[in-house]
Amino acid sequence: MNYLFIDIECANCKDGGKLCEFGYVLTDSSFLVLKRENILINPNTEFDVYVLNHMLNFKKSDYDNSPLFSKFYQKIFNLLTDKDTVVIGHTIGGDAVHIGDDCIRYGFDTPDFEYFDIVEIFKDFKQTDNATSLVNMCIELGIETGENVHSADVDANLTMLVFKTLCEKQGVTAEQMILNSPRSRGLIKDYAETVARKNNYKRYLEDCKEKGIKLIDKDEYNVLRLFRRYSVAREKNFIPQLKGKFVCISENFERENYNQTLVLIQKIKNAGGFVVPSASKCDVFVKYDIPTLDGQGVYCKKLELVKQTIERGKKVQIIEINEFIKLLNIDISALNEPMIKVVEKFIKNKTRHAYSEQTGTTIGEIINSKNEKN
Template structure:
């Protein structure tokens, strides 16, 4: 699997004059970077526009006019974008898809069909904001190194790649998992129609796939479903009184990552005990260990346990228990976890995040009534003279 990040510049907001891209492997290592200048066969209108800010491209206009026209590059661009085993990402990429559609229509060429992920929408969900953020601003928010030139299409493609790479790093996930986490970012350009996927349809497909049991790992789509279940799960009946009441727990990755169905059952039982499951191990009251071996028979390392031991060494109070101890408290066997009914679809729907409002700053000093002598009290003759002069002027 490779990743393609591309960006398009236009001479007037419609006609393509530059196409740039970056190809990486699934670890974001750059395999190829290139930009192509294209004769737009139209005038440049990028400054002094009443409805937009001035935009300055890297190359002079003469360079674009000396370049070949879009049909000359069409086959190579089409081959690049329609490459079978790749994910395509761009910032506000529906605009770029629209530019390609317009160019194909203009020169009577077959449409270029592809699926895409929009890094602008990814960042909006990542940062929990509702407005669209420019690539430059998003990069600054993520402390991504600025390219040498802005509005140079290959450099903008690399900036998009670094933005996505930064989000994946902070969330500790792959690009595929990031796309699954961001409902609104995925779309397609097909037969001159540019659309974003409908959340309800995608959610139903995810639910049916998870319920089928074909994949029982907490990865990819199941990872997203698990996060949604943590948000949506509710207690069944009265709260069970136990030592888990009002506690937060986390289970070793040795168990969690390979037992999606069982983890859903486990979280439901914990919720019935008024306990909370948190995936950040060091934020919990209790950590549950689970020994496991790899294919070669060696004890499998759990990164969560290391983090827990680190914060315990720093003074945090986290109780460590075994998986068998947890099952005993919950009065359930591991086999029963796997045979419990699959949760209802309504338990997986994502809750809307509340919009964060900036707090009003309190004044540094409290305004108090002044009770001391005034200047009029200290200099009565002077103020009387000034008052008389003002009255005379009137």
């Protein structure tokens, strides 16, 4: 088995990444370097001024005089999809997406490939949930970084050295290191379909605006966030499937159903569950589909994250909203119960003051403002 360590640089990431560098280091399982290369690419677009002046190590003319992405597409595609190669990078999920963006921009098929993130592997090594930059990883491990950090091949090589050093420190093989860190595993698949759903989401927002459909606003979102965090069970209606479980609700439902989401949060807590905003940390995900004319459905970022979490080996139950309501033993009409007074009761001085310090506005003032508007 070979190991491919990659890094990319983009000219800009507006409406999708535009690659200007693809760097890689290919090794065998003993970390013998088989090939190292930095592919300079003409991004055929404007450069982000800050990126060009402060992050990239080549002159603009070096990129402008290089071939377009189409020249290197097949080579990059073959490297990433080789069945006998493990792909590793630092925050590589974003790199995988940007590569897919450029493939779509030039009309090519997007590569489907499994990858492993050194950030998550390092978290396991340090026994922390805090992400660490590549440079700081090198500093902690005593790896010399040199002066050309952010050249794609340099960063790819540093990623390889970090991975190699972690293997040595723990006395494990490269294969064992990967197996010991299941949360580092990621997968990009059918990315073109994901992009299509994202575009559907943009059209959906435009349609809502044209049709006057009320969506959650910033103040309502803040109330929702705090109610999710601080509210407690008002009744004890424990449900075995939810007791002690972390539940995440689709943002598609929250966006269109402010009051109903407040009710749902309260019902989940009454059932003994916890409501979390993070899709990657939930045990149960409440799915809510919004159909579109092309049948793709509105893009749900949290659902995509849940799918990735499942791919990494975590067990997460995905349940449709109507089935979830049945699980709560309530009628769908119960979601229309007015929640303003309930929310007011849950607000305590500590919560109010903590929020007021950050925004200058108390939750009570937000709620009163909503009442006045209505």
